[in-house]
């Protein structure tokens with residue numbers, strides 16, 4: 001009895017020690033802590049490696065280290081019939097070997113669109129049917145789609161813009177939400193951005209304007225729109241029948257959807273767009289009922305589908321606004337302008353046009369919007385000839401360019417705003433420069449965009465469209481230095497009141 005008690009005692013004292021100190025067997029009395037992992041077998045391009053760590057109790061643990069090549073994309077195959085579909089050349093810096101395989105959205109951080117079918121007969125009016133394959137990191141689908149050319153001046157450029165409409169198998173419109181927050185839509189626009197090799201100016205400017213529109217201390221119909229009514233978009237790579245077609249941006253279309261409008265004869269909503277320079281786009285000559293003879297286009301009218309109402313009311317309303325803006329002045333102008341114009345939005349558009357140096361945007365590239373058939377608001381669009389870029393990319397503007405705010409083709413509304421709303425403009429300019437239009441915000445928006453497009457994609461674009469204008473310069477550098485210099489001059493002008 002005494003003997004066995006002693007044995008038990010010895011066991012009771014020794015067992016925990018034995019368990020705790022046994023490095024390989026039995027339940028541990030402490031949580032092993034493995035630190036200082038060291039490579040025991042280095043990983044190579046061909047095989048996994050191994051690393052090891054040891055606990056203070058002496059127990060060791062090993063874990064595999066993934067080997068394999070560290071491939072980065074260096075080049076896209078832009079030939080008509082690549083041997084591999086969407087072929088890209090990948091290079092491993094470790095073993096200096098190359099691999100050719102199909103690129104994926106993960107490789108480039110961008111969605112890939114593959115169009116299959118004949119584009120014969122396509123024009124601005126004539127649609128063609130194709131198979132549309134969309135692959136992104138977050139969603140993929142294949143569907144039927146119709147394409148037609150989009151644009152005014154850009155129609156004549158070799159690389160076209162396309163309006164896309166998605167269809168279900170049963171022929172109904174297929175709605176997809178390409179970007180969170182855009183909402184489901186069946187129509188999008190693939191922009192070639194021919195005159196802007198960087199692809200950045202239009203989309204980044206629209207995002208900047210969106211920040212401006214959201215920063216307003218007020219709520220109106222524009223507050224809840226994607227970018228205050230400006231388009232939104234992101235870069236994509238497009239293939240047509242196996243061949244690299246180019247770097248594009250996938251944009252929201254500039255139509256009623258973008259402005260949250262409907263076909264509804266009980267409403268009086270309209271979107272006007274100037275097609276070309278004309279005295280009527282600077283609000284000096286009335287718009288004609290047929291639009292085209294004064295170089296306008298009717299983008300949307302809520303009563304368009306109802307022939308008993310038609311669209312003439314929208315022209316009358318627009319011309320009534322124009323008549324007021326053109327001929328009234330003094331206190332009466334200031335007291336009554338808000339019956340015709342959304343003044344806050346107009347001031348924002350004017351300031352933003354100056355800031356991005358949008359010479360075409362002073363009159364021609366403006367969308368005019370009415371939500372109630374009476375009050376009109378300008379909205380920015382087509383912002384590729386901005387931040388120093390001349391409209392055909394043949395040369396650059398000088399920073400601080402003042403032609404855009406003093407010449408006679410500038411619309412009368414902007415001239416009158418300068419005349420009668422100088423204090424409001426100065427105050428808002430200062431506010432925006434502290435916030436969404438600060439040097440830092442502008443730089444970040446552009447830098448983010450450029451970082452989202454890998455160099456081999458720009459290289460492929462340059463090879464595929466070797467006659468593109470503007471290949472002679474570094475766009476990122478140009479935009480960033482132009483923005484800085486241009487805004488320094490504007491700040492100075494506004495401070496000194498010499499504008």
Ligand SMILES: [Zn+2]
Nearest residue numbers: 032055057059
């Ligand atoms: Zn241990």
Ligand SMILES: [Zn+2]
Nearest residue numbers: 045069092095
């Ligand atoms: Zn390798």
